[in-house]
Amino acid sequence: EVVMTQSPATLSVSPGERATLSCRASQSVSSNLAWYQQKPGQAPRLLIYGESTRATGIPARFSGSGSGTEFTLTISSLQSEDFAVYYCQQYSNWPRTFGQGTKVEIK
Amino acid sequence: EVQLVESGGGLVQPGRSLRLSCTASGFTFGNYAMSWVRQAPGKGLEWVDFIRSTAYGGTTEYAASVKGRFTISRDDSKSIAYLQMNSLKTEDTAVYYCTRVGGGGSGWPDDYWGQGTLVTVSS
Numbered sequence: 553e554v555v556m557t558q559s560p561a562t563l564s565v566s567p568g569e570r571a572t573l574s575c576r577a578s579q580s581v582s583s584n585l586a587w588y589q590q591k592p593g594q595a596p597r598l599l600i601y602g603e604s605t606r607a608t609g610i611p612a613r614f615s616g617s618g619s620g621t622e623f624t625l626t627i628s629s630l631q632s633e634d635f636a637v638y639y640c641q642q643y644s645n646w647p648r649t650f651g652q653g654t655k656v657e658i659k
Numbered sequence: 660e661v662q663l664v665e666s667g668g669g670l671v672q673p674g675r676s677l678r679l680s681c682t683a684s685g686f687t688f689g690n691y692a693m694s695w696v697r698q699a700p701g702k703g704l705e706w707v708d709f710i711r712s713t714a715y716g717g718t719t720e721y722a723a724s725v726k727g728r729f730t731i732s733r734d735d736s737k738s739i740a741y742l743q744m745n746s747l748k749t750e751d752t753a754v755y756y757c758t759r760v761g762g763g764g765s766g767w768p769d770d771y772w773g774q775g776t777l778v779t780v781s782s
Contacts, residue, residue, distance in 0.1 A: 584766065586768035586769070588704075588769075594774075595756055595775055596704065596756070598768055598769065598770050601761070601767075601768040601770075608770075639703065641706075641768065641769075643765065643766065643767065643768055647723065648694075648709070649706065650703060650704040650705070651703075652703050653703050653704075
């Protein structure tokens with residue numbers, strides 16, 4: 553099983569600042585990596601897939617990078633609606649696996 | 660507009676069965692793989708299972724934690740995906756999300772999610 557490790561567990565950021573979230577895979581997942589956003593009481597929403605492709609309707613302030621085992625999600629200028637939990641997921645190997653999540657909170 | 664609506668959740672005793680349904684609309688259901696992902700209270704996301712589109716053989720994949728107990732299936736004529744859950748355990752308690760996979764086979768992420776249905780396994 554591919555273990556996905558996200559860091560940090562919690563990120564405290566002020567509105568308007570940049571946020572950088574990391575995700576590491578225990579083995580290469582090529583470019584089969586997705587990022588999801590989940591707000592309290594809501595279902596997750598796909599943000600980024602294939603490392604860096606934004607899903608439909610996702611603002612340009614969200615960007616993804618990386619390949620193989622190291623991946624990054626960057627939010628260039630945090631808006632109030634971006635405070636949430638973010639999960640990475642590999643869909644290269646079975647079973648599909650998620651990271652444990654990074655909570656982005658208001659500083 | 661893509662919509663996924665789960666139903667069938669509720670309170671069930673350990674060892675009993677439950678069937679969840681996911682009714683899809685807004686897209687050609689038969690062209691897409693479908694999946695279930697669950698989230699225990701206060702915890703992270705756990706992938707449960709996956710079914711390919713008929714064009715990709717309609718074959719299935721399961722997490723080790725549910726293999727042999729859960730069965731995913733699909734009825735393309737009704738645009739419904741099902742999750743049959745047998746021999747339920749307390750650790751199966753979670754919100755179960757139905758997801759659409761971005762293509763007919765593997766190699767795509769979960770691009771749309773339902774709002775989830777809560778399954779509580781307790782005596």
